[in-house]
Amino acid sequence: MVIAGILILAVGTFGFRLSGRLLKARISFPPRARKLLESAAVVLLAALVAVSALTQGHSAAGVARPAGVAVAGLLAWRKAPFLVIVLAAAGTTAALRLCGVP
Amino acid sequence: MYVFGVSYGAVAVTGGLPLWVPAVLSVLVMAGSSELLFVGIVAAGGNPLAAALAGVLVNARHVPYGLALPAGAIGNSRIQRVLGTHLMNDESVVFALAQSGRDKQHAAFWACATGVFVTWPAGAVTGALLGGVVHNTAAFGLDAVFPAMILALVFPALRESRRLSGAAVAGAVIALAGTACGLPAGLPVLLALAALVLAW
Numbered sequence: 001m002v003i004a005g006i007l008i009l010a011v012g013t014f015g016f017r018l019s020g021r022l023l024k025a026r027i028s029f030p031p032r033a034r035k036l037l038e039s040a041a042v043v044l045l046a047a048l049v050a051v052s053a054l055t056q057g058h059s060a061a062g063v064a065r066p067a068g069v070a071v072a073g074l075l076a077w078r079k080a081p082f083l084v085i086v087l088a089a090a091g092t093t094a095a096l097r098l099c100g101v102p
Numbered sequence: 103m104y105v106f107g108v109s110y111g112a113v114a115v116t117g118g119l120p121l122w123v124p125a126v127l128s129v130l131v132m133a134g135s136s137e138l139l140f141v142g143i144v145a146a147g148g149n150p151l152a153a154a155l156a157g158v159l160v161n162a163r164h165v166p167y168g169l170a171l172p173a174g175a176i177g178n179s180r181i182q183r184v185l186g187t188h189l190m191n192d193e194s195v196v197f198a199l200a201q202s203g204r205d206k207q208h209a210a211f212w213a214c215a216t217g218v219f220v221t222w223p224a225g226a227v228t229g230a231l232l233g234g235v236v237h238n239t240a241a242f243g244l245d246a247v248f249p250a251m252i253l254a255l256v257f258p259a260l261r262e263s264r265r266l267s268g269a270a271v272a273g274a275v276i277a278l279a280g281t282a283c284g285l286p287a288g289l290p291v292l293l294a295l296a297a298l299v300l301a302w
Contacts (some may be wrong), residue, residue, distance in 0.1 A: 002123060005150030009140055010130035012158035017187045020168020021176075029169075037170040038199055038259075039266055039301040043273040044163045045192060046255045047294030048135060050274035053249035055281045068246030069253060076257035086105060089250030093243030 062102035068093030103218050104195065106251060107225020109244030110138050115233030116146025121211070128226040133191050134248060136160040137289055159288035166295075167195045174204040175211045187218065189215035196255040266301050273297035 029037065053069035054061050072089035080088075107128065114124040127137045137156035143153035167190055175198045176186035198199060198211035233239065260267040273294030282288025 001150045002119075002144060003197070005140065005154035005213070006123070006127055006130065008117075008151065008154035009127070009136065009157040009161075013131050013133055013161040013164065013206070014137065014188060016158075016161050016164040017168055017190050020165040021171075021187050021190075022168075023165075023174075024171075024173065026171050030211050034170075036298065036302065037166060038248060039269060040166045040295060041163075041170045041195055041199065041300055042165065042256050042259045042266060043294055043297055044291060045252050045268050046115070046260070046270035047273045047277035048163075049249045049256070049292045051252045051277050051291060052135065052252075053246070054278060060286050061126075064243070065246045068243055069249045070248070072250035072253050073257075076174055076254045077261075082251075085254040086247055086250050089246040090105065090243040090268060093246040094241060095243075097241055097243065 001053045063092045064096035067096055067101075103251070104221040104225040104228075105244065106134060106247045107222045107246055108229035108285060109239055109242075110134060110141070111226035111229025111231075112233035112236070112244070113138065113229075113238040114141040114145065114226075115230045119145055120235075121227070121230040122202065124226040124230050125223060131157070132188060132222065133157075133161050133164070134222065135192075136250075136288075140199060156287050160291070162288065162292055164261060166189075171195055171198060171211070172204065173209040177208060177212075186211070186215065189219055191215075191218060191220055192252055193255060194243075194289060196252075196259070200255075200258050204261040263301075269297045269299075269301035272300055 034060070051070070054066050068089040068091075071092045072085045075088055076087045110128075111124045115121060120259040123164040124137070124141060127140065131137050139160055140157040141155045144150050144155060168187070171190060176182055176190070194211050194214040198207045201207045201210045256270070260270055275297040275298075276297055280293050285293075
């Protein structure tokens, strides 16, 4: 069962990736539409950030993780290097949990 | 990516799954959030087929990724096309789109894709091995790594356009509302696309 699940996930994911690429090869988009598609990717990723930072299952994720991601946002805004941003996020979350913050 | 891989492998093993599950998933699926979701559902006693469908739903966002990525970013040889399609994920797409010009996009895509291809499975295996030893991976704040990483990657695009940041914030709110309403994982993120009207 687990193996079947893994295969379905793998094949389904590749299918999605391929279908986007094939569609693109068949249709040519005007620059405006292309810009919109790029925006679509950014909007999806931002939504993914919000959901993975702030929720756990269907409820709120506590304080430590959102705080860590907020620090990451602040550092990204100040143009800090990528590795610094990621480590600061994990470090903040870990430090808060060490202090007993959920 | 390696750090996120470590947290994912550790979560899988501490959830009671054997080491090969995160390892095989990381190579065959190559999409972190869906794998984490799959592992989370199965470890919680959920049906693996339902978990796979949830993961596939989360990965529906790769259709617009494929549409957004310029063909030249991946390349023309057969190997590049097949492997490049498989390695088209959150990180490699943002990295490539952040560059201007075909050559730079191509270089950025493959640099990131190769990095992910190596570090993601390596991280997952390391995490799975660690997870057998250390039980409370949340204590290291590893769950903050994935959102922080994606945030750092989309930030330059957001900084460039006020309209796009508005749409991104609206999309985030839609996705959060959808999650709070109990929609199945993956669907709320797709619904965020409705916010695109603000970027038009």
